[in-house]
Amino acid sequence: MTDFAVELRNVTKFYSSGSRAKAEEVSAVRNMDLVIPPGKFFTLLGPSGCGKTTTLRLIAGFEIPTSGEVFIQGKPMTNIPPNKRPVNTVFQNYALFPHMTVLRNVAFGLAIKRKPKEEQDRLAKEALALVQLSEMSDRMPSQLSGGQQQRVALARALVNKPSVLLLDEPLGALDLKLRKAMQIELKHIQEQVGITFVYVTHDQEEALTMSDEIAVMNKGIIQQLGDPHTLYTKPVNQFVAAFIGESNFINTVVQSVENNLALVTVGNETIGATNGHEKLHPGSGSIVTVRPEKIKLSLPDSAPQHALSGKITGLVYIGTDTRYQVTLADGQNVIVRAQNSSGIPTSEFSNGEVVKIYWSPEDARILND
Amino acid sequence: MSKIKLPSIGAIYIFLICAVLYAPIILLIIFSFNNGTSLVFPLKGFTLQWYQKLGENAEMLSAVQNSFLIGFGSSLLATILGTMGAIAIARFNLPGRGLFLAVSTMPLVIPYVILGVSLLILFKEVGIPLSAFSAGLAHVIISIPYAMLIVSSRLVGFPNNLEEAAMDLGASYWEALLRVTLPIISPALLAAFLLCFTMSFDEFAIASFLVGTDTTLPVYMYSQLRFPTRLPMVIAMAAIIMTLTMSSMLISEWLRRSGQPPTRK
Amino acid sequence: MENRSRFTTLIMPPAIYLFLLFLLPLGVMLVFSFRAGTTGAAHNIFTLNNYRAFLENSSFQRLLWRSAGISFTISIISIILAYPIAYYLAFRAGVNKSILMTLIIVPTWTSYLLRIFAWKLMLGSTGVLNSILLSTGIIEQASPILIYSRTAVVVTLIYVWVPFVMLPIFSSLERIDRNLLEAAADLGCASWESFLRVTLPLSMPGVVAGFFFAFIPTLGEFVTPLLVGGAQGSMYGNLIQDQFMRALNWPMGSVMSLAMLAVVFILMFLLTRLGPLSELLEL
Structure with a gap:
């Protein structure tokens, strides 16, 4: 078997939009073949509406492909619901549960897996330490700043030790200075835990800073796949050349x-x-x-x-x-x-x-x- | 998710609920066209006589008139008072705000029977004669919280720097309220008025204590429920009012929707 | 200072109105509870007799608790019936949401009295349900249990309140960020687990609001028991109404009203002080 972290084979996703009377199908992803190697910081980069978030949601299981197949660690996942996939997501708006403390948020995935309470707490505290929020564990999410909420979301996903961590523009809501600091920290955490990160962003500078490999997307199609240096020096088409730098x-x-x-x-x-x-x-x-x-x-x-x-x-x-x-x-x-x-x-x-x-x-x- | 078009359990449940919700009303409407004075099956044939006789019933017509007057007056006053309160609590955070908020929303959590009897005692004690007017005064109390909630939710929806802009351009605070704030929240004012009117028009419990020898439509209806022979006419009246209410609510809902761009969800 | 005077100007008219026609009557009622005579005309008498009479008459108290029990039952069943409607509208109805919402609200625009009266026609011995049951042979003679009973009151009031209870539950469900449900699934929740751990706790404010929407008016009900309840289905609200409209013992009626208010306030206090309900539901 292949040991790719994620593999998409000829995946197409249509959304039907508009009312039922004049249903009109919009393609978000078209005939995509994509292989993401394990242990890498992989970025899906493109303008809004290019299909990058849909690609991420196809991997997470929130969307089912119209056609094609999804594999995670070599196992077919196309019709497996999100709760049964070995992946976790850091959402764009963090999606922290407002009725739970930070610690219970982070321990949520472990609680669902029926891990003993002591183990839940111990692992959740470790994860919070990893994102430097140990002292915040008893706060409610609403009492945290945007940057802190972002770290909690990261800890909540990482604590489950997923095969692949999916990040949907996690830094989009932060101000510039914090965003720059978090870019470096995220990259550092990825190297520390060694988990495959699949990162979605529209910010080319962010993508160049953090990624081992980048897929540049436009109109539902991957325009070019490569490391940051190759993309910058050898763009294959006008879109890539214009979008990066x-x-x-x-x-x-x-x-x-x-x-x-x-x-x-x-x-x-x-x-x-x-x-x-x-x-x-x-x-x-x-x-x-x-x-x-x-x-x-x-x-x-x-x-x-x-x-x-x-x-x-x-x-x-x-x-x-x-x-x-x-x-x-x-x-x-x-x-x-x-x-x-x-x-x-x-x-x-x-x-x-x-x-x-x-x-x-x-x-x-x-x-x- | 699935493409199969079988009705889901949820859809079946909604259908059943709707069936139960509508059955009694449809039953009433059927009897308003039934050519018989007793409300039992089998039906005795179709007639419009109950509708035709409505115009001759002076007592009922005066009850309808009273209900309109009380409804109009109490809703107007409640909308004005509720709007003042809403602006005060939405725009200022000063001592007294919390107390006012607590007191003004308290009528929501007090059973109507208590509001009715306490006002009955007061009116008797102070010597205010019981009438449709005194019932209207009570309806303002139950309407104020609703008017306030509708208007203040609209007020927090737009920034108060529009008032500041108007004042910056030379308007006094009160001119700014009148020329900027009120026009912006006017749909909410209309919605508040309509809701208060509907509540007052249909309110029986409080009115039954306070109307004295006057009647409102619900009070009149209640008095007629004991005389089965008059019931078909009461039901005919109610059917007309229901049709009017429904069409006015649907029209106002349609107006409200067409006034704003379609929301994407 | 400018703000202070603007605030005062705005707040005074509604405050004065509420004071004169809401707080003052309640105060006068409190004063009346210490008076004697049928309409409390004896100004100079201060007596605790009414309270004593109320406390000594256990049937009053029993009726109060029984009415509270009936209202509680009505509210809980209404919530159980309304929650799936609200859930369906919020999460499943899609483009039909507003049509279905209108469809469920429209019946409430019919006269309240007539909606209750219609149930008398439905449940009565010559009514629809009995006719159906008779004609299908399920029963052999018209059942009188359906009308003039506590059950009839409960059924009728549930009918009246389900749409109103549905509204706050619906709006609290609508406010739930859909991302939270995706996050729950992402973290391993099957759909029933997401419901129990995320949706239900986050919709509790709406459920509590719905409870009060139904509980308070039904506790004070006296019309429905009169129309469909008969002697069996009489409620505490009827007792109060009798004191004022028939027995003409206003001071006694005032004591009874205050007792009902106490029940309402104690319940409100308990439900809001139990702490965030959502936390209680955390397993």
Whole structure:
């Protein structure tokens, strides 16, 4: 048997929406194949409505797939109800039971499993210690701050030692500073307990900070699966490139292809790019993506052979960097981020100045779409 | 979850409950069209005579008129007083608030018979003659808590900085209440008025102690329940009132719903 | 200071009205309980005789406790009948929720007196139930037990109060965050366990409110016993009404009313002081 923590095989989920009279099926997840390796911090990342929460709920058992199969630790789980699955969830709004103390909340899962009272209390206290809330065990949830409630929710799930812990945007309601601190703590706890975390978020920075592996989703489909570095440096399509970090998308025409390198033209100038496209023919149009910080600016006469001419049409000083907007000869705009060497604006270039931009071919990629 | 369209146990239960809830009412309506004075089966044929005779019954018509007057007056007063109380407790947290809240909601937990007899004693002692008017005064007491609850739940639903905005623009506090707050909560005021009216119009226990020689519709109905031959006419009257109540409640419910965007649940 | 005067201006009219026509009458009734004479006309007499008479007459007290028992029974059965309705509406009815809610509330818009009277027609010896039972051969002659009994009072009042008891239970069920039920399932609860451990405790405020909705008015009932109760089904409310409308012993009636108030307040006190009911239900 496979020892994947979670496996989805060709899973599709439709929701019927609207009244019965004009029932209309909306797909939340389409033909998804997904394998989540054990012991990893795995993130489902995407904009709202992309199907990431539905995917999580399919794993938890709150939703039954319209078609396809769900496996957890190699065992078929497709039609197993949530209470019989070896997974636990940290809910977006924490979902702490308002009529129970913190300790009874954390011990809830153990009580359901009919564990002896002493064991319940001992394990629940251990879990509370793990999230640094030992002294809060007799409070009611309403007496805790948002961050504390979030930790209780985490302890309540972890105490059951699930095979997989599911987290549905657990930090969404916290303020920025607390959120940053919790990101580091969550990652730390995951490493400590070694349980597979499946984490849902729409915040790409959060995903990059915490994850071992990320699945970027859009419109119910996984766009790209990979570790943070791969996603950032080798996005497969425009959606991934735009969703993670900032990117330029430049319309070009392919001039020549050689192995995985290609020369493309913009206007009547050429420049190199890495070929991420399977079938690329000279003469076809293609989109090249390149991160703003990977583009270099120079005066027209000191540029290398392959470079594009343009004119600076905007410039913003943002502390460590200066952001330039360069309008190319054919009217396309490109954003360039240049580091300010000593913290003061270098003002090497000024608004309206005619410049050339260039990059190393490995920093620019020709996209699939 | 399941696609099979068998009625669930819950649906069957609701159906049975509804059947029991409606059976007595349908029975009454059937008898109001029955061509016989005694309310027993078998039925004696269809007639509209009980409805036609309503107009000739001066006593009943005056009872209906009294009920309307009491209902209108007591509901208006209760809505005004309840709204003042609701604004006071929703917008200010000052000493006296707790006491007022306790006293104003207490009529909810006191059996009507006690409210009725205690007012009977008071009116006798002070020398206020018993009449439809004195019953109306009592109906205000039972209506105030309902009016207050409806209005204050609406008040906590919107921020008081609208009043502050109005005052910032030069209105006095009372102008702000009149021009901003009251228009916003006007649906709640109407709802409170309608509820109070319905309660007063149908109230028998308190009125039976306080109306003296006047009659309200429930008091009149009660007096007629002992004379079986007059019952079909009473039932016909009640059927008309029920139809009016239902249509006005359904219309106001429909108005309330169409006034707000559909909620997604 | 400005706030103080605004608050006072707003609160004074309702406060004065409530004082004059609610608190004052109760106070006067208290004074009356110490007076003598049929309508308490003897102003200068202070006597404890009425209290003594009340305490010595065990039939008064028995009727009070029996009425409290009847009201308690009515309230509990109403809750048991209403809870599944509320539960169905809150969790199962889906798009039909508001239609079903309206359907259940509409009968309460009929005249209260006539709804009770209709039960007299249903239960009477020539009534519907007897006709059905006779024609189906379940009984051979019209049963008189159905009408003019305590059972008739209980059945009729349950009919009246089930829709009203359902309302607070429904709203407390509606307020329960659906995520809590998912969380319970996630932590291993089968659906009946989620109900016992989460849904039921969290709906207790609605159940308690529903209890009072039914208990207080039925304790003071005197109309229903008059119409369907007969001599057997007479309640404490009838005793009070008799003192004022027929026997004309107002001071005695005042003592009886105060005794009823005491029962109501003791019960309220107990139910609100037992501590959060939800905690009691924690196993």
